[in-house]
Amino acid sequence: MEMWLKEMQIEGAAMTYKVKETLVRKKTQYQDLAIVDTEIFGRMLVLDGIVQTTVKDEFVYHEMITHIPLFTHPNPKKVLVVGGGDGGAIREILKHKSVEKAVLCEIDGDVIEECKKYLPEISCALDDPRCEIFVGDGIQYVKEHKNEFDVIIVDSTDPFSIAEGLFGGNFYKDIYNALTEDGIFVAQTETPFYLPETVKKVFNDARNIFPITKLFMAAIPTYPGGYWSFTIGSKKYDPTEVDITKIPDLDTKYYTPEIHKACFVLPKYIQELIK
Ligand code: AAT
Incomplete structure (x- = not known):
């Protein structure tokens, strides 16, 4: 059958x-x-x-949610991932030599355990000594940390149920405070094709808090619409102004310095959405 x-x-x-x-x-x-x-x-x-x-298409999402902020910040040392219990984002973060500590704050310990068992190619870096795992609610965790992380990555489920509070102004304020003075935040922010209102709201919420806010896109076959948005909020560094000739070589399958520039170029319907 x-x-x-x-x-x-x-x-x-x-x-x-x-x-x-x-x-x-x-x-x-x-x-x-x-x-x-x-x-x-x-x-x-x-x-x-x-x-x-x-296993087939995770590289797109995990490379883009990590390397865009980490190559925008000149010296990221301490990074937080909210959600992301599969470990894919941690694996990519730890490819950066400057990173001393990557904290994973995942609410559901079972996600971590089962991914370690069945998705080793994605979860392989969770045992790295630079990775610290905290099982708990990301909203609470971010509230309790101030001025600590150079980069915060929100690798969360869609904005319902346990992840609802991970999309929106109150959470982004706490993220702003948990970042160091030149910190950068990035979040997966859904499909502009099917959920234009969500993308618009989340982008505006971030724009009200961060001096520099940009949207970038990546092609992810298994996510609705196939063309996925990420929102980046930065206190100091503009991700679109990075000198891409200085980006060192990294073992990737999607991200390249040219993609770093190109992913911020938006189709007209998405430009209109975040005007
Ligand atoms: N790396 C791609 C996988 C994910 S999973 C997102 C994770 O966020 C899940 O394991 C979920 O348990 C966790 N999560 C949800 N809410 C919270 C919370 N409040 N605090 C901490 N972790 C949380 C992302 C997939 C995107 C799917 C797009 N359709």
């Missing part, structure tokens, strides 16, 4: 993936967790029926 996983992109449109095997399926304290092996995208982490990351 053929098994297909269906993710609703929006009411009335869905993506489907042929599943070879279900490796784990459980109700955690916070969500319905599954890791399945699929024919086209390999193993994938699915939370509450929504694809979070897949």
